[in-house]
Structures are given as structure tokens and as C-alpha cells.
Amino acid sequence: MAGADTKTGATVLLSSHRARLLAVILVAFGLTTFRLDFQSLWYDEGVTAFLARQGPLALTQWTAGDIQPPLYYYIVAGWGALAGWSEWSLRFPSAWWITLTTALMAALTMRLSASRSAAVLAALLTALHPLLIYYGQEARMYAQLTALGVLAGYLLVHLAAAPLPSLGAWIALVVVGVAAVYTHYFAVFLLVGLALAFTIDMFMQETRGLAMKKVRALLLAGAAILLFYTPWLSALFGQLRNDRSYWEGTLKLHEAIAKVAIAFTSGEAVFEQAALRLLAGYVALTVAAASLLWRSAPRGRRLLLYAGCWLLTPVVAVLMLAMTIPKFNARYVMEALPGLLLIWAGGFGLSTIGQEANRPTAQDENVGAVHNRTFPTGQQRLLRRASVLLLLLGFFYGAAGWFFNPAFSKDQWRQITEFLRPRLAEDETVILVSGHAWPVWNYYAPDLPAVRLPAIDILDVDAVLDFSTTGAVLRRAFAEGSGLRGAWLVTWQADIVDPNDVVPVQLELSGREKGQSATFHGLGLRRFTGFREHRFVVEPPIDVATDLIFGNQVVLRGYKAMDNGDLLLFWERLPFAEEPTPDLHMALVTTTADGTPVATTPERRLAGYSYPFARWRAGEIVASHLPARTWLGADEPTPGAYRFTLRVFDMNDPTASPLPLADGRPEAELGPVEVQID
Structure with missing residues (x-):
């Protein structure tokens, strides 16, 4: 039978549940190592391979100027020295971290819920979650960060339940916290979220004196983590100042939130439209699970407190940072995913298998707590199991896309x-x-x-x-x-x-x-x-020079027809261009020399799509490359003389009015252009 720890409220696993948990852990290991080296490394993993084979000094110097701290690379370097540098070997540490996360999620859920079934379900959801499988097969630090976050959460929940401060556990928390922030900069947001949940929990559950004592210990632990991180702070602030790996602009908040929601439910290998359709179901299941937890006071509400802070704090913090520094990817907040898994496991797992979660524990009896639950009816148990089944079906769909759909292959x-x-x-x-x-x-x-x-x-x-x-x-x-x-x-x-x-x-x-x-x-x-x-040329190869100014914004300096029929236009931004900077587009119509229509080029930015007018520097000559199939309407155009008309307009202008030339004309007529196919 199960026993209960009167100090922590943790329920001991029955042998049958131990067997189930062991099976789930083996499934996690099997999934993360399944075809582990089937895919090519992509760029980020190539950086891991490069850095791990450097000496400690070179590795540290590189990461001080890169976007990630060095701990993960140190670990891969040590592992690679033993196991080699194959794709399988490089990715194995991530598979191991996700396997460890599976076991840690069971332990954490057990400590929060005192429910064997919820603990096993938490492990199962972790093992099968497509996002965790995906990053469990990638030679990057996100699996390690997730595992360290769960371990930090487990230690904090343990310390919250301990009647007296435990020096060893606090030291362990500091060690794990330091490891987390040396794994990824955003680990600090998760630690803040866990600290927030711990503080609220203490003042809700403990006497004021004991709560203050534990919160002071938490603050000391945080100060210790900061102290050990001090040597790396200059690298962190330098990266914030100097990072040029993202375009300036404004984060589209709704798109970022949608990407997080998709990643946390369907993973990285489901087409966006399909994932958005599934999202409504996931939201409904999450609301249902949270509602069940709220009604399962006090344990359910306590679990919901930790899970909510875990899920929301890193996501909100990273999104707020991205509003200032618009660099964002859903994997940056993967550390928050265990919060969502806790909600699902707690809500649907407390009474899914057996009824041990409905019986008050020894601790609850000692403090006079009463569960506000009744034994679930057969119909209620069926609904909970159906909810779990729906989650797992979605997970299988996402994982199958990663393993078997070539559309989601890594760069080859x-x-x-x-x-x-x-x-x-x-x-x-x-x-x-x-x-x-x-x-x-x-x-x-x-x-x-x-x-x-x-x-x-x-x-x-x-x-x-x-x-x-x-x-x-x-x-x-x-x-x-x-x-x-x-x-x-x-x-x-x-x-x-x-x-x-x-x-x-x-x-x-x-x-x-x-x-x-x-x-x-x-x-x-x-x-x-x-x-x-x-x-090879070192200056813009202008054949026909022009000086056509459009709306006092941009000047066409000339053009050139290449020997393969492609057309080059050469633009220059004027130094007195308006603010805010317009999004200049052009429309081009081609005719033969005698006026016979040939092709109409689809409206497009003056240069490449990812090089909008706002990024041009004053005085810079920018080339616009129009393939023959675009401006002449054929991959193998007919040689001869052609003319084209050119209109420039601001895409931000609802009327799309042409920017006038100096003489007031709405468009420029250019040519003839002699096209000679060589």
C-alpha cells in the first residue's frame, strides 16, 4: 500500500506504479534515441560540434560573444571526449536530459499532488510531448535547461514542505540555479517564477514567522546565484548591447503568442494551419484541467499556483523583452512547458487511475485540511481518461510529423x-x-x-x-x-x-x-x-545611367540588362527621405520597342523582400535583381529591344499613390533596353 510522508505529503509509489513509471522512462529514452542520427545536423548543432571540440579557453571566449552561456558546451565537450563526435554522440546528452526530465516530472508531481496516478501521467505526458522529443534529439541546450528547471522546481517544493530549513537542499538549489543560468540566459525568468510561487505558497500555508524565515533563505539563495553569475554579467550585458543577429522592428505579439501556443501543444512538426485548428481543443482541455485543480483544494490549488507561475512568468518576461529587442523563437520559453504539463497531469491525473488522490493524507489530517472532492463517478473518470487520450493523440500526431514527414527535415x-x-x-x-x-x-x-x-x-x-x-x-x-x-x-x-x-x-x-x-x-x-x-566588379555595373528622383525619397541611378536576360536596377536612398520611413514598392510593365505588351512584373519592394527601404543607408547604391522570367515573362526570352515603365509607391499608403517624378509624372518610361542572350 502507499504511505504518506507527514512532513512533505509525498505519497510512496506502489510497485505497480513504479513499474509503470519505469516503463514510461524507458519510452522517453527510446523515443529520444529513435533514429537519433537520421537527420543531418543543422547550423546551431554545427556550432555545438565546433565549440565542443575547442579548448576551454577558446570555448569560453566564443560564447562570451555569442547568444548562449558556456555550460552546455562544456558538458558536450566532456561527453564528446569520451564518446566521440558523431551526430548520435553529439545529440545523446539532450536525449539523456529529456529522459531525466521525465523522471523528475513524476517526482515533482508526486510531491505537489500526493497522487501516484498524477505522477505517472506527468511522466507520460513528458515522455510523449512532441516538443520535448524534438529538442531531445537536437544538440542544443534546451533539453538541459528544461531538466535543470524541473530539478530547481522540485527542490523548491521540497523546501516549501520541509518544517525546518535544510542547508543541504538550499545548497543544492543554488547549484542547480547557477547551472541553469550558465546554460541559458532566460533561465533567470523561470527562477523568478518559481520564487514567486514559493513566496505566495509560504504566506498561504505557513505561520508568518516560518514563512519569513523561508523567504529570507530564498533571497539568500538568489543572492548566491547572482554572486556566482557575476563573472559572466559583463558578457551578458555586452551581448545585449552588441547582438546584431536580429532585425530592428516591432515584435508582432499575437504571432509570438500563437507560436508559443503551437509549440507547447503540437511541437515543431505540425503545419501551422493544422496546429491552429487543434489549438482550440488544447485550450479547452487546459481550462478543464485548471478548473478541476481549482476545485481540488487545497492540493489542487497549490499545484495550480506553481504550475501557473512556472508557465506564465518566463513567457511573459521573454515576450516583454522581445518588445524591446525583437528577437524571438518559441524555443526560448521551452523552460515554461513543464508548467503546462503539471496542469494537465494534475487536473486529469488525480483520479484517473484509482482513487488515492481523493483520500486525505496524514499531513492533511494533522492540519485539519479537508479535500473539497467527492469520489468521481464512472462518467467523470471516463471524461478524464478521454481528455488524456485526446492529449496523447495530439502528441502522437506531432511526433509522427517529426519522425516521418520530410517537410520537417533539418537543413540537409x-x-x-x-x-x-x-x-x-x-x-x-x-x-x-x-x-x-x-x-x-x-x-x-x-x-x-x-x-x-x-x-x-x-x-x-x-x-x-x-x-x-x-x-x-x-x-x-x-x-x-x-x-x-x-x-x-x-x-x-x-x-x-x-x-x-x-x-x-x-x-x-x-x-x-x-x-x-x-x-x-x-x-x-x-x-x-x-x-x-x-x-568580377567592385562597383555597381551600371550600363545606362539615369537620375530619376521619385517623390524626394529615392533616385534610380541606372540599370543594366545582363547576358542571361535578367535586369538590374540601381537605387539610392536620398539623405532627406521622410520619417517614418515608407515601405517603397515598385510596379514595372514591359513592352517591346514598338509598344506591344510583354509582361507585368508583380508589385514588389525596390530591392529584396528582406531588405526594405527602411534598412537602406543614405548614399548606398542598392541593386534590384529582376530575373528574365519576371520582367520579360519567360525563362528563355526572345532577344531584342524592350521598353519598361516604372512606378514607385509607398505600400503603407492606403491609396498606393505613385511617388511623382520631378516633372510631376507618375511613372518613368525607360528604354529601349537591348537584350542579348549569350
Whole structure:
């Protein structure tokens, strides 16, 4: 039979429940290690592989300038030194952390609810949750952060129930808290949420004197965590000042909340529209579980207190920070997910299996507490079990998408290097755009050196390529004495560093594209040949100069028709452009020289979509690349003379009125342009 600890209210697991829990833990381990090395590493995991193989000093120096603290990398480095650096080995620590989280969630739920069935259900929901499976198979720190958060929560709940302060437990809490904040910066928000729940719990459950004593101990523990974190504070504040891995702008709060809700319910491998349709059901189940907990006073309300603070505090804090620094991903708040799992497990698990949660524990009898529950009817038990079944069906759907739907594959770096290795000719090299992807490239292809454009170590959204920055590098790489006359262009996040297609334009100007049909998820691959050093340009290659000013905002400096039929327009932002900055778009209509309509280009931004007018610097010449299929309406256009009319307007203007030229005309007429297909 089960016994109850009169100090903590924790119920001892029966042997049958121990067997179920062990089975669930084995399921968690099996799922997180299932096809663990099936997917290629993606960029972030490549960074893990790179850093873990550095010495401690180099690792620490890198992370001081990166967006994550170093503890996770230290652990992977130690593990890799023993187990090697294969994909499986790199990802195994995350699988282990999620397996540990499964066991810890059972222990935490047991301590909060004194319910064996709720504890087993918490473990089951953790083991099968698609988000936890996903990050349990990724060589990043989010699984470790989640496990440390659950361990910190368990220690705090233990300390809340202990009649006297326990020095050993407080020291353990400090150690876990320090480990958490050295794993991820946002761990501090979870620790604050847990501290808030602990403080409220103390003043609700304990005498004022004992509550004050425990809260003072909590404050001392927090001060100790801060003290041990002091050496890293300069790196933290430096990162806040200098991080340029995100675009300036305003966070779309509703979209961010939706992404968190989807991740916390369906994981990372369900299409957004399907996940949104499922979301209403998850919300209803969550409200039902919270309602059941509220009616299950006092244990249910206490569990709801901790779960609510756990779930809401990190999410709200990170979203508030993102309102100032608009860099956000749902994985940044994954540490809050156990709060939601606690609500589901507590609400549906207290009486799902057996009825032990309805019997008052010894502690409740000692303090005179009375559960406000009656034994559930058969219908009520059926509804709870049906609710759990619905949750699990949703989890299976999300996990199946991750394991078996190729649409959710990670970027295929392994596959692209395997494809290129036997096909790379002696006079060819690889051009890597963006150059900051080199850690994952070097993991798979250290024998295939690449020209990096731009040559940055960490993503910088301001490192946008232009003709001057690319021309000099390409001239050196393909100098006459190099023996290189061709290249395979591998692109990843090119929309950030090369939104205006400067690199492929340079390669087309110097040589010719040689078609190839292979495709790789998340990556682009093109092949060029026939390069000549002198054909790479270091200035905008304007053939026909113009000086057309549109609305005192932007001037068209000229244009060029390339030998493959593509059209280049060259723009410059005027220094006295209006504020707030307009979102300038253009409309272009092409005709033959005699006026026969040829094509109407869909309205688009002046340059690349991810390089809006607001990001242009005054005096910067920005290229707009219009492929032949866009402005001439054909991939293989007919050579000849063409004309085009050009209209510029502000997309923020509801009327989309054209910006007038200096003479008042609403659009410019340009040409003839001689298109010669070479």
C-alpha cells in the first residue's frame, strides 16, 4: 500500500506504479534515441560540434560573444571526449536530459499532488510531448535547461514542505540555479517564477514567522546565484548591447503568442494551419484541467499556483523583452512547458487511475485540511481518461510529423556535402553564403574549403553584401593563377546577408550558370563556370545611367540588362527621405520597342523582400535583381529591344499613390533596353 510522508505529503509509489513509471522512462529514452542520427545536423548543432571540440579557453571566449552561456558546451565537450563526435554522440546528452526530465516530472508531481496516478501521467505526458522529443534529439541546450528547471522546481517544493530549513537542499538549489543560468540566459525568468510561487505558497500555508524565515533563505539563495553569475554579467550585458543577429522592428505579439501556443501543444512538426485548428481543443482541455485543480483544494490549488507561475512568468518576461529587442523563437520559453504539463497531469491525473488522490493524507489530517472532492463517478473518470487520450493523440500526431514527414527535415548539410564531394571538379570550389554557416560546413566537409561570403563568425544582419565587398573577395579567390574557373554556390540564410542576389549576379557577370537539378531541404545549390577574374566588379555595373528622383525619397541611378536576360536596377536612398520611413514598392510593365505588351512584373519592394527601404543607408547604391522570367515573362526570352515603365509607391499608403517624378509624372518610361542572350 502507499504511505504518506507527514512532513512533505509525498505519497510512496506502489510497485505497480513504479513499474509503470519505469516503463514510461524507458519510452522517453527510446523515443529520444529513435533514429537519433537520421537527420543531418543543422547550423546551431554545427556550432555545438565546433565549440565542443575547442579548448576551454577558446570555448569560453566564443560564447562570451555569442547568444548562449558556456555550460552546455562544456558538458558536450566532456561527453564528446569520451564518446566521440558523431551526430548520435553529439545529440545523446539532450536525449539523456529529456529522459531525466521525465523522471523528475513524476517526482515533482508526486510531491505537489500526493497522487501516484498524477505522477505517472506527468511522466507520460513528458515522455510523449512532441516538443520535448524534438529538442531531445537536437544538440542544443534546451533539453538541459528544461531538466535543470524541473530539478530547481522540485527542490523548491521540497523546501516549501520541509518544517525546518535544510542547508543541504538550499545548497543544492543554488547549484542547480547557477547551472541553469550558465546554460541559458532566460533561465533567470523561470527562477523568478518559481520564487514567486514559493513566496505566495509560504504566506498561504505557513505561520508568518516560518514563512519569513523561508523567504529570507530564498533571497539568500538568489543572492548566491547572482554572486556566482557575476563573472559572466559583463558578457551578458555586452551581448545585449552588441547582438546584431536580429532585425530592428516591432515584435508582432499575437504571432509570438500563437507560436508559443503551437509549440507547447503540437511541437515543431505540425503545419501551422493544422496546429491552429487543434489549438482550440488544447485550450479547452487546459481550462478543464485548471478548473478541476481549482476545485481540488487545497492540493489542487497549490499545484495550480506553481504550475501557473512556472508557465506564465518566463513567457511573459521573454515576450516583454522581445518588445524591446525583437528577437524571438518559441524555443526560448521551452523552460515554461513543464508548467503546462503539471496542469494537465494534475487536473486529469488525480483520479484517473484509482482513487488515492481523493483520500486525505496524514499531513492533511494533522492540519485539519479537508479535500473539497467527492469520489468521481464512472462518467467523470471516463471524461478524464478521454481528455488524456485526446492529449496523447495530439502528441502522437506531432511526433509522427517529426519522425516521418520530410517537410520537417533539418537543413540537409550532410546530404549536400555527400552530393558535392564526388562532383566537385579540380577547377571548382564552393562559395558559402552566408559565411557564418562554416561550423556545420566544416563538420561535414573539412576537406572541401569554401569561400565565405561574408566572412563572419556569427550572424550579423547588417553585414549585407554588395558589389564592393564581394568583388574583391571573388577576384582573389578566382585569380588567374588559382586554377579555379567554376564554383558551386551553397546558400543558407542568403535572404539575410544577400537579399539582393549580389553573389549570383557577380557569378553570372563573370561566368555562366550551369544547370543542375539536385535540391536539398533548407539549402540552395547552383553551379557556375567560366569565371574570369577581371569580370568580377567592385562597383555597381551600371550600363545606362539615369537620375530619376521619385517623390524626394529615392533616385534610380541606372540599370543594366545582363547576358542571361535578367535586369538590374540601381537605387539610392536620398539623405532627406521622410520619417517614418515608407515601405517603397515598385510596379514595372514591359513592352517591346514598338509598344506591344510583354509582361507585368508583380508589385514588389525596390530591392529584396528582406531588405526594405527602411534598412537602406543614405548614399548606398542598392541593386534590384529582376530575373528574365519576371520582367520579360519567360525563362528563355526572345532577344531584342524592350521598353519598361516604372512606378514607385509607398505600400503603407492606403491609396498606393505613385511617388511623382520631378516633372510631376507618375511613372518613368525607360528604354529601349537591348537584350542579348549569350
